[in-house]
Amino acid sequence: MTPDDLVSGYIDDDLNDEQRAWVESDPVLRQQVLDTSAAIEAMGEVVPTPAEVRERQIDEAMQAFRAEGSASSPNSSASADGSAPPPSPFTPPPPKAEGRSGPGDGDAQIISLEHRRQANRRVNVLVGAAGVVVLAGLGVLATIGGNSGGPLTDNFALDRSADEMDADTSAESFGEQFKAGRDSGSVAAEAGQREAASAEEASDESMEYDSMEDDDSEESDAADTAASGLDSSTTREMAPIVLDAQTSSELLSIQRELAEGPLRPTAESVCADSSNITLAGRVIIGYVPVVVGDTLAELIVMETSRGDRQSQLLTVSDCRTVELG
Amino acid sequence: MGAAKAGQDDAMHQLLDRHYDRLYAICLRIMGNQHDAADACQEALLLLVRKISQFDERAKFSTWSHRVATNAALDELRRKHRRPVSGSDTIDSILKDSPAFDRLVAERMTIDDALLHIPENFRVPVVMRDLVGMDYAEIGETLGIPAGTVRSRIARGRAQLATALGNSDDPNQRQS
Numbered sequence: 001m002t003p004d005d006l007v008s009g010y011i012d013d014d015l016n017d018e019q020r021a022w023v024e025s026d027p028v029l030r031q032q033v034l035d036t037s038a039a040i041e042a043m044g045e046v047v048p049t050p051a052e053v054r055e056r057q058i059d060e061a062m063q064a065f066r067a068e069g070s071a072s073s074p075n076s077s078a079s080a081d082g083s084a085p086p087p088s089p090f091t092p093p094p095p096k097a098e099g100r101s102g103p104g105d106g107d108a109q110i111i112s113l114e115h116r117r118q119a120n121r122r123v124n125v126l127v128g129a130a131g132v133v134v135l136a137g138l139g140v141l142a143t144i145g146g147n148s149g150g151p152l153t154d155n156f157a158l159d160r161s162a163d164e165m166d167a168d169t170s171a172e173s174f175g176e177q178f179k180a181g182r183d184s185g186s187v188a189a190e191a192g193q194r195e196a197a198s199a200e201e202a203s204d205e206s207m208e209y210d211s212m213e214d215d216d217s218e219e220s221d222a223a224d225t226a227a228s229g230l231d232s233s234t235t236r237e238m239a240p241i242v243l244d245a246q247t248s249s250e251l252l253s254i255q256r257e258l259a260e261g262p263l264r265p266t267a268e269s270v271c272a273d274s275s276n277i278t279l280a281g282r283v284i285i286g287y288v289p290v291v292v293g294d295t296l297a298e299l300i301v302m303e304t305s306r307g308d309r310q311s312q313l314l315t316v317s318d319c320r321t322v323e324l325g
Numbered sequence: 326m327g328a329a330k331a332g333q334d335d336a337m338h339q340l341l342d343r344h345y346d347r348l349y350a351i352c353l354r355i356m357g358n359q360h361d362a363a364d365a366c367q368e369a370l371l372l373l374v375r376k377i378s379q380f381d382e383r384a385k386f387s388t389w390s391h392r393v394a395t396n397a398a399l400d401e402l403r404r405k406h407r408r409p410v411s412g413s414d415t416i417d418s419i420l421k422d423s424p425a426f427d428r429l430v431a432e433r434m435t436i437d438d439a440l441l442h443i444p445e446n447f448r449v450p451v452v453m454r455d456l457v458g459m460d461y462a463e464i465g466e467t468l469g470i471p472a473g474t475v476r477s478r479i480a481r482g483r484a485q486l487a488t489a490l491g492n493s494d495d496p497n498q499r500q501s
Contacts, residue, residue, distance in 0.1 A: 008480035012454075032487070039487045040455045042436045049349045053363055058341050061370035065337050068375055 007032045011040070013179075024175045033178065254299060326386060330377055337377065341370060344387060348394040354452045355398035357441050361405055362398075369397035391457045399449070399467070439489035447482030454479050 001009075001019070009015040010023045010033050023029045328336035348369055353362035372393050380389055440448055450468065453459045454475075461472040461479075468475070 002480070004480040004484040005477065008476070008483050011483070012479075014476070032484075036483050036487045039439075039483065039490050042490065043354065043440070043452070043455055043486070045350075045436070049346060054345055054349075057363070057367050057370055058338065058345060060367060061341055061374050062334065062338055064371050065332075065374035065377075066334065068332075068378075 003029060003032065007036055010178075011037060020175065030174055037178075251299065326380075326382065330380065332378075337374060340386065341373070344390050345370075347387070348390060351391060351394045351452065351456055352398045352401075353437065354440055354456055355395065355449055356402060357437075357445075357448070361401060364405075365398040365401040366394065368401065369394040372397060388458070392459070395453060395457050395459070396467070402445070402449070436490070439486055442489040443482050443485045447478050447485060450475050450478045451482035451486065455483075 006015065006019060006023050006029060010020060010029075015023065023033060326336075326340070329340050345366075349362060349366045352365040352369065353359065356362040356365055369390075373390055376393070380386070440452075443451070450464050453464045453467070454461075459467070461475045464479075465472040465475045470478075
């Protein structure tokens with residue numbers, strides 16, 4: 001059995017106990033399970049369909065439906081005597097703005113690029129001020145679930161050893177957590193029903209960033225690993241920028257504000273278009289440029305399909321991860 | 326449901342309206358491009374309205390309609406077998422044509438772009454399993470391949486999808 005078979009079988013609950021234990025004890029396989037699950041989740045998200053296509057197709061189907069009805073059912077709303085069927089009481093929803101629909105309509109206000117630019121200019125001013133505060137500090141704060149303890153002297157090494165420790169100690173909780181997720185409907189095929197549940201879950205979890213500071217939280221372990229928005233294989237090869245604890249603290253405040261504030265989708269983040277970051281199943285809902293030392297960076301806030309908000313601090317020059325301490 | 330089966334216009338319209346996005350998603354991810362997906366989805370809708378009176382309600386409507394859409398897409402795939410349009414081109418044209426078309430869409434297109442990197446014989450079982458929710462036996466029966474082959478193709482397809490999305494290392498470099 002190949003690693004791919006083990007990962008796929010684990011997701012489908014199609015392994016025996018020994019194979020399952022093998023997956024849960026292997027950090028690489030565990031990560032692959034999480035990554036693959038994220039990909040499946042992403043695939044299950046509803047595809048925005050152009051409104052005109054949607055309406056035309058439904059209209060054509062309805063014409064066929066009426067024709068079927070008039071041919072086979074004398075009691076159908078299409079009358080058998082050939083007269084026109086009565087007008088439908090159904091009122092289609094009003095067309096979406098700009099003739100396109102998207103899953104964010106109604107939930108997150110989608111604003112035009114020009115509006116975004118104006119908003120971003122306003123944000124830049126605010127962030128300029130924030131940047132001054134940030135510069136007064138040091139250190140780095142991190143990707144979600146980052147170390148809230150003291151400053152890091154070697155973030156990369158610490159991160160890795162933490163990962164390894166997690167792998168050794170939390171295989172059981174990984175299995176339980178994954179199974180709970182699967183049982184609650186993590187297969188993309190059930191995404192429709194899941195959306196409502198996710199919304200509820202998201203509101204329950206609107207503590208969002210509280211969990212970032214809770215290093216002991218079982219829940220945050222796998223979630224952090226699963227959702228680190230960056231492809232570690234590419235980003236960690238580049239030297240991370242290390243910030244001090246105070247700067248990290250300031251950035252964490254900004255993160256919180258972002259998480260709680262009225263963020264809007266943006267298409268203007270330089271890093272959002274970088275191949276160095278992975279956005280599978282995550283939607284960038286806001287970003288803020290910040291100054292880290294003499295380096296311009298972006299704090300990106302993303303939302304997963306579960307409604308969790310996550311953030312990453314990235315340098316603009318090459319969209320490297322800035323590891324926060 | 327009963328009203329739609331009885332031929333009531335508004336009930337059928339609401340049913341299609343409610344399920345359209347999901348049906349389109351299935352068609353898109355099987356077909357690999359929007360043009361063919363629209364054709365397949367239209368065919369699926371026509372089948373649904375023509376067969377609704379035969380729907381026995383032993384399964385949920387969503388389950389039944391997803392299978393109808395899957396079969397319509399597979400038929401379309403067999404019939405056309407044309408090279409899919411590049412997802413990246415699609416993103417570019419959308420963003421150029423409609424500046425208000427937001428980032429959410431672009432991200433989802435990235436998923437579709439990733440799916441295009443997966444060979445059809447792996448992509449289709451993955452979509453049938455993970456989007457439609459069919460089990461290995463059903464997929465094997467529909468595609469005319471053994472369940473073991475389905476299992477293997479799904480495993481490889483999922484791994485390739487994760488890799489294409491940049492979530493995992495190249496499968497060729499993974500531990501064995």
